[in-house]
Amino acid sequence: MNIFKDFIAPTGILTLICLVAVGALVWVYGITQPIIDARALEAESAAMREVLSGADVFSTVELGELPEGVTTIYQASNGAGVAVAAEAKGYSSTPVSLMVGIKNDGSIERVRVIMADETPDIGTRALTDAYLDSFVGKTADTYTEVDSVSGATLTSAAVKNVLKSAFNGYAVSTGGEVIAEPEKGLTDALIEQYYPGITPEPVEVEEGEAFICGDAGYIVIGEGKGFAGPVKVAVLFDAEGVILWTVVTESNESPGIGDRVESDDYTALYVGKTNAEDVDILAGATRSSLAYQSAVNAAVAQLEILKEA
Amino acid sequence: MEQKQSKLSILTRPLIAENPSLVLLLGTCPTLATTTSVINGMSMGLATTFVLACSNMAISLIRKIVPEKVRIPCYIVVIACFSTIVGMILEAFFPAIYSALGVFIALIVVNCIVLGRAEMFASKNGIVDSFLDGTGNGLGFTLALTLIGSFRELLGSGSLFGLRLIPASIPAIPIFTMAPGGFFAFGCAIAFVSFITRGKAPVRRDFDCGGCPMLGSCSGGCSENNDAKGAGVEA
Numbered sequence: 005m006n007i008f009k010d011f012i013a014p015t016g017i018l019t020l021i022c023l024v025a026v027g028a029l030v031w032v033y034g035i036t037q038p039i040i041d042a043r044a045l046e047a048e049s050a051a052m053r054e055v056l057s058g059a060d061v062f063s064t065v066e067l068g069e070l071p072e073g074v075t076t077i078y079q080a081s082n083g084a085g086v087a088v089a090a091e092a093k094g095y096s097s098t099p100v101s102l103m104v105g106i107k108n109d110g111s112i113e114r115v116r117v118i119m120a121d122e123t124p125d126i127g128t129r130a131l132t133d134a135y136l137d138s139f140v141g142k143t144a145d146t147y148t149e150v151d152s153v154s155g156a157t158l159t160s161a162a163v164k165n166v167l168k169s170a171f172n173g174y175a176v177s178t179g180g181e182v183i184a185e186p187e188k189g190l191t192d193a194l195i196e197q198y199y200p201g202i203t204p205e206p207v208e209v210e211e212g213e214a215f216i217c218g219d220a221g222y223i224v225i226g227e228g229k230g231f232a233g234p235v236k237v238a239v240l241f242d243a244e245g246v247i248l249w250t251v252v253t254e255s256n257e258s259p260g261i262g263d264r265v266e267s268d269d270y271t272a273l274y275v276g277k278t279n280a281e282d283v284d285i286l287a288g289a290t291r292s293s294l295a296y297q298s299a300v301n302a303a304v305a306q307l308e309i310l311k312e313a
Numbered sequence: 314m315e316q317k318q319s320k321l322s323i324l325t326r327p328l329i330a331e332n333p334s335l336v337l338l339l340g341t342c343p344t345l346a347t348t349t350s351v352i353n354g355m356s357m358g359l360a361t362t363f364v365l366a367c368s369n370m371a372i373s374l375i376r377k378i379v380p381e382k383v384r385i386p387c388y389i390v391v392i393a394c395f396s397t398i399v400g401m402i403l404e405a406f407f408p409a410i411y412s413a414l415g416v417f418i419a420l421i422v423v424n425c426i427v428l429g430r431a432e433m434f435a436s437k438n439g440i441v442d443s444f445l446d447g448t449g450n451g452l453g454f455t456l457a458l459t460l461i462g463s464f465r466e467l468l469g470s471g472s473l474f475g476l477r478l479i480p481a482s483i484p485a486i487p488i489f490t491m492a493p494g495g496f497f498a499f500g501c502a503i504a505f506v507s508f509i510t511r512g513k514a515p516v517r518r519d520f521d522c523g524g525c526p527m528l529g530s531c532s533g534g535c536s537e538n539n540d541a542k543g544a545g546v547e548a
Binding site: 009010013014015017018021022025028029032033035036037039040043047119121123124125126 | 349375378379380382383386387390391393394397398401402404405406408412415470485487490491
């Protein structure tokens, strides 16, 4: 009897309550889910018609694999263009999800928010219709020209990332290829440009990495501490130790702020120098600039050791 | 010795005098998180009221068959069931509110007001009383959330129920729609309720059961001392 009272009855009653609860949930789910689905579909098609006014009926483009960030691609049956639902992470953990209407000529007709949970009055300033309308008429080549909203950097960056995915989706839907990301860092093309016909040979150094490029020069990767972890810079020297080019191979600096030191405009300042002295610091990116300088100086120091050996 | 509270007092006591949010300080998390605007706070309050009333009734109904050992899991299942139902209904019929409240709908399950009422009231009282108690506590919670929500929306966005009251030329104070402003408004609301209930709210006389604001519905440590309990309820 004790076994019944202590074990069987509690288990049985808990199970019974769970079953009743499940039954109730199944019943409510059966009623509400069709409404939820219909509403989601309706909201999406309303958004599609808003971003692509010339379209009549949309059909989903069936592709084996959609480009990164793209949720769905809808094609207008009258050939007016495509509406691409795409998302990218902004500040909030909920991604910024936008519907992007791209006309047949590859330009944006309109951008609208499907869902986002950015900080009210801060991040949402980059999701207003007024800001999104500044992308109207932009193409895959020109959309990055639109300024970010100051104070809403991460959300602005998310909007542009969504647009990048959307243009990729457009390209795929028209049978094209995903626009390749320009390769960053120490690429083969870069090596070929400065040391034609030479394969760099790795050599052992105390810190970082180094390569000897025949008689033409050296590549040394130096490291400096930036705002968000190490900044690694590959410095390309000629045989005399003069800097031919510098390029970031690894960094995690703030997008739109510290990462401006990775732009070609800044790295070009080092060309023709033998060390990082006299190179200007980028206003507003002081710590990243200093990291860049100390990375270059570390590379110069390694080069001295390398040349003596 | 009057031990039973009147039906009216079961319903009205939790509104101000024993407000679950502003006097007992339960359910602080949704109170802070969902009161960025009046409509959000109010809908969160009403959703919680629905769960409270329904789960209180259900738990009162099954209170005689639930074994003591598994009562907490049983209550949780019942509460979770109603929370999920409220979530599905909101998503189907009030999608704007559902997306504004987000995860806090699902988190009604772990709202300590709901479990607190189940454990302290519904498991010991009849269905009608439990329904009234749940409704009263829910409405008290709604009242608190609406009060804080209007304060925050008015100062943080310059509007009420989405209707702009302060002209756009006067900048709002967005911090009130964010977490720090939530704490500030919450503190002000507690002070306000404490002010208007001065002398009426349960006074903490001593650190024993007689001084506990939950005395009226508790049968814990001093269940044998019914005189003290009865006196406390009347006080």
